[in-house]
Structure formats: structure tokens, C-alpha cells
Amino acid sequence: MSSSAPLVVRLLASSVSVASRAGKIVRDVMSKGELGIVEKGKDDYQTEADRSAQRCIVASLSAQYPKVNIIGEEDGPESESELPSDWIISEADKEVLSLECPVNLHSVKEEDIVVWVDPLDGTSEYTQGALMLKRDPWERWKMYLTHPLISIKWYLSLLQSNYGFLEHVTVLIGISVNDKPVAGVIHQPYYKTMLDGEKIMGRTIWGLQEVGVGGFTPAPPPASLIITTTRSHSNPLVEKALQVMNAGQIVRVGGAGFKVLQLLEGKASIYVFASSGCKKWDTCAPEAVLSAAGGKLTDILGNYYKYGGAESRPNKTGVLAAVNDELHSYAVKRIPQELKDALSK
Ligand SMILES: Nc1ncnc2c1ncn2[C@@H]1O[C@H](COP(=O)(O)O)[C@@H](OP(=O)(O)O)[C@H]1O
């Protein structure tokens, strides 16, 4: 790896490579069919893929950047099983390594950086997607009966959805400096493209402050107002905030990473989630990528979250993101004061 590039650029380039490896782990766990679902809290689940992808990311980055503070969604007691050697990635993406580092990030040191890792954003969609990979209807039905997350309504919608919601799953690595997300990676393990007649799985999107985004082509916002929001964590406050937006359409998808991709690809223009529930690892990378593309991500009051290592993990006052400042201020103004008060309590 070139050691001449400034630290933030090298760390972003390493994160691009490791996110792609973590994405393969996510697919491999699914292919084996043993998801190992654990309930962490109400509506909050973890699978073998979350645990293994996090181990790969944290081990790979901390081996190269030992003084960087890396905080992951699945932090907990160290696993006793040995880490497979091919989970330790030391490569760095060449295109990213050649980027011009913004002047204000040139002299950043490892101690100034906090990396927020969500090894698998969209866990509900991942576990529900597992059902659809069971080709045998009887096997699928048996899995449904033992699945902790799926109601009959969702089961029926899954059957109609052409292999579920796996595209909503992302691996998120957000790099923050002095409380602010400055660079980030959103990897989609189940994104499919064809190259020379061959199916390629996965794509990796990155963003760097003042430089822009890469790994895909951003699209302009839709002509009419389209809002994206949660698929699996709605509640009356979330619905109230959606009503007041006066949108032509509401797109309900899983994961904070995928919702920000909806904004960047012109499928929606505002992301509204007027509820606690999202955490710093859900929003750090999406905020970095969105802001590098000219968008804005805050809480529903319009205030930026801080990403220092001592900050509390929950994003208590919700999420409000938009493709540009104008749409962001429109959305902040539309949120009624009583809703803002209810979340700030
Ligand atoms: N009420 C809630 N309880 C637990 N997690 C929540 C939540 N609301 C949102 N989240 C988390 O925020 C992320 C985006 O949620 P959503 O898809 O509903 O928009 C998901 O991350 P994970 O899938 O990484 O756990 C999800 O778990």
C-alpha cells in the first residue's frame, strides 16, 4: 500500500477493501443457511453474519491503524474462535488511494479519528431475505414457522417481492474526525451487475469530504417529492412525521445505508425517521457519503449528531436527511413542534 497518501485517504481506501470482504462474509453465512439469530433487544437482532463481518472489519483496520478508535455495533466479549487468516485484509483500494486529500484533513492523526462500524445494516431485511433463498416451498414454510421476526403479513409480502429485501442490506464504515463524519463507505453485498455476461455480486460506494463520491453514478432527485423511511421500525410518531411532509410517494425500505442510497440514486429526495432507534454506526457512513455528494443528514430538529468516541450511541432525536439544503430545511420546517418536543424529552 502507498504510504505517501495522508492517513484519512489511506484509511478510506482500506475501508473500501475490507467492506467488500465483509460483504462476502455476509453472503457466505446466508449461503450456509445457519444465521444464528440472537435477540439483543426489542426489534433488535444480530446474526452470525453481523458478528463475523464485524470481526473481519475491526481486526483488519486495527492491525493497520492501531491507535484509531473503532466502535462497532456488535462490540462485546471477544470471540474465542480463531479468526480465519483470509478475514484480515491489508489491501487498499487503488482509486481511493490516488484521491487528493482535502487540506484540512492532511495532518489528522490516528488519535483524532473515530470509526463507526455497522457490519450489517438492515438485519431485519437480511433475516427475512433468508426465507426467500429456500427454493423448496416446504423448507421455506418450516423456516417461516421458526423465524422470530416475520408476521404472516410480511411472509406474504416477501413471497411477492421477488427474493425479498436483500438488496437493502449494507456494510457501513464511517470515519469521523473531531466529531464530524468526513469519509465513509456503504457496501451492498447483494447488488447485482453484469460484466461481460458474468454476474457480479456487490458494489462499494464511498464518499470523502470536499472530494465527492465514487463507486456509482449519483442521479438527480425525482421531480416530485418522494420520501424514504423505515420498513420494519415504524410507530405513530414516525407515521405522523410522514403525513406532514405532503409527499407524493413514500418508499419504505430497510437500513439507514440503503435509504441514503435511495437519495443518491434519485429514487427519493428526503429520508425521515422521527423516532429513536438508529445509532451512531447507522448514520456515520451514510452522513459522510451523503454530505460528500452535497446532501445533509441531521436529527429531526435539524441539528448535526456528533461522532466522538464518548458520545452516546443512540440517535435519540431521529434522522432527517435530504439531497440538498433546500429540501432539508423544507423538511425541518414541516415537522410539528410537538413531535420535536416528544423526541427531545
Ligand atoms: N426501534 C428500533 N429498535 C432497534 N433498532 C432500530 C430501531 N429503529 C431503527 N433501528 C436500527 O436502525 C437501522 C435502520 O433501521 P430501519 O431499517 O428501520 O430504518 C437498523 O440497523 P440494523 O439493521 O443494523 O440493526 C435498525 O436496527
Ligand SMILES: [Mg+2]
Ligand atoms: Mg444498522
